[in-house]
Ligand SMILES: Nc1ncnc2c1ncn2[C@@H]1O[C@H](COP(=O)(O)OP(=O)(O)OP(=O)(O)O)[C@@H](O)[C@H]1O
């Protein structure tokens with residue numbers, strides 16, 4: 113036996129469980145991604161951006177089991193007119209999905225598209241470009257994604273597209289990769305809902321051309337024991353708009369990374385999230401916004417409600433490159449700790465190489481305001497209802513980042529439901 | 537209606553006695569006023585009655601229509617009909633005034649086994665009552681007390697009282713910070729609620745408010761006790777001579 117074979121190597125152990133799908137146009141990108149994974153190695157506890165979140169269960173060869181969880185709630189956004197694309201444990205389900213035709217949009221399946229393809233210079237490209245800090249789980253995703261959707265938006269999409277991720281198998285281990293390309297002036301609202309799998313690795317690359325508009329609202333949820341590592345890589349052209357909001361309820365471990373590059377002047381990027389966690393819940397938002405053009409605006413707004421030992425992590429960075437004058441960057445991360453056992457860990461970072469910019473960031477951790485609580489109770493509002501009201505009020509600043517009122521109301525309703533079910 | 541007997545209260549955090557044997561009875565249909573020097577314990581009394589944390593009752597009792605107030609949670613006291621207009625109303629960012637009031641009204645109705653008010657009915661009633669207090673639609677939409685002026689906050693307290701229709705109303709210095717016109721509005725709001733079934737305890741430093749809300753009984757509180765009780769003329773005496781004579785007399 114050689115020396116090398118006896119050394120434990122979690123990266124090779126994990127890679128040994130996977131086989132690379134073949135789909136012609138993406139093969140080169142997949143191989144390059146695999147080389148990146150090997151070079152970086154999968155995340156370990158000593159890595160700078162994994163200090164607050166243990167990567168073990170995301171890296172280990174097999175997905176830890178995650179029980180299915182059902183409640184009375186109907187499908188989110190169920191009332192909305194939207195194009196549904198359904199995945200069951202990470203496998204596209206044509207039966208439950210709508211016809212993949214939508215005016216203003218071309219939709220392909222990653223697994224289908226065998227020939228030379230419009231997505232070939234995007235697939236893996238934004239991911240490869242996003243390693244200011246190593247993101248090996250994203251590279252692993254590019255290399256091994258078994259399914260996903262390629263969306264080319266040429267005009268104004270007739271209605272929102274909704275990826276619905278159903279979780280039906282307790283040990284499912286899903287790797288999905290989506291590519292979204294918006295032509296100049298194009299518009300799309302993309303919704304993502306559902307727990308997806310016992311372990312879910314998802315990567316989405318979004319190329320937003322000049323003056324295009326991309327809105328993304330995601331609700332990760334429900335199953336208490338699921339685990340997820342997700343990445344969004346976005347590149348923004350001149351005067352384009354990119355807005356993403358994520359609501360997370362439940363889940364043992366969630367790591368959401370969002371990497372945004374403002375490459376055209378006057379572009380706008382908003383990255384926001386709200387999460388509520390009870391007990392064995394660990395939620396990590398890791399955001400990296402790069403300003404590389406004039407007069408761009410970026411906002412990061414994250415709120416976390418934590419109770420019974422839940423843990424929240426925020427690692428957020430604003431990088432302003434040389435010459436990115438008149439940058440307007442804002443970042444706030446706040447937690448509401450409903451007891452002493454819960455924890456919020458924050459690492460806000462600013463790195464600025466231009467002299468005419470306005471950047472601010474803040475991070476706070478606090479408990480329920482006792483004065484406000486007593487005031488509400490003195491008017492007859494029971495303590496638990498009053499706590500819910502104050503909790504929703506705390507989350508409001510993040511939730512208000514969602515522009516569309518119908519979507520916002522639907523998420524607030526979900527939050528209310530969750531709070532009611534988790535009343536102390 | 538409200539019966540307070542020999543009430544002794546100290547701070548939970550430190551060994552400091554604040555109320556040292558308060559005796560007070562407010563009958564239904566009556567308006568009682570409490571005056572007294574700063575720091576004599578007036579606000580403490582109102583907080584203890586409404587159930588705020590941080591105080592320890594070391595003796596005595598307080599009942600509302602025979603029910604032991606001190607044994608109830610704050611929201612139960614409210615549902616039983618007790619209301620406190622705060623000396624310093626609390627700002628609650630992110631909670632709309634309207635949502636807050638509707639939640640409160642319906643929570644109390646539910647606690648009393650009554651039917652909840654529909655959104656439409658509630659809106660109709662609140663519009664009418666807000667109008668009487670010159671509270672505009674914008675103030676109803678804004679977060680509770682956030683960015684309200686001192687006077688607006690006090691009017692908002694009276695609006696809450698008008699919506700909740702409590703049996704026993706305690707007003708802690710609702711007149712402070714009010715301009716002359718606002719004081720009249722507030723007094724009208726209070727007077728509109730006066731009826732045979734309702735009691736009032738009005739804490740104030742000034743005769744001015746009592747010109748508009750005529751009290752039946754006036755109490756003087758000093759150093760944690762009611763030291764003197766009389767008719768409306770007692771307030772005039774305070775207004776003219778301060779507390780020195782009264783305190784000397786009871787010492
Ligand atoms: N939480 C507290 N910690 C320390 N001291 C307190 C606390 N609450 C009340 N006190 C003290 O108790 C005394 C009574 O206070 P209280 O606010 O009841 O007076 P008050 O009669 O309402 O005065 P004012 O007319 O100025 O409003 C004061 O000396 C005050 O400093």
Ligand SMILES: [Mg+2]
Pocket residue numbers: 578579580623708709
């Ligand atoms: Mg006082």
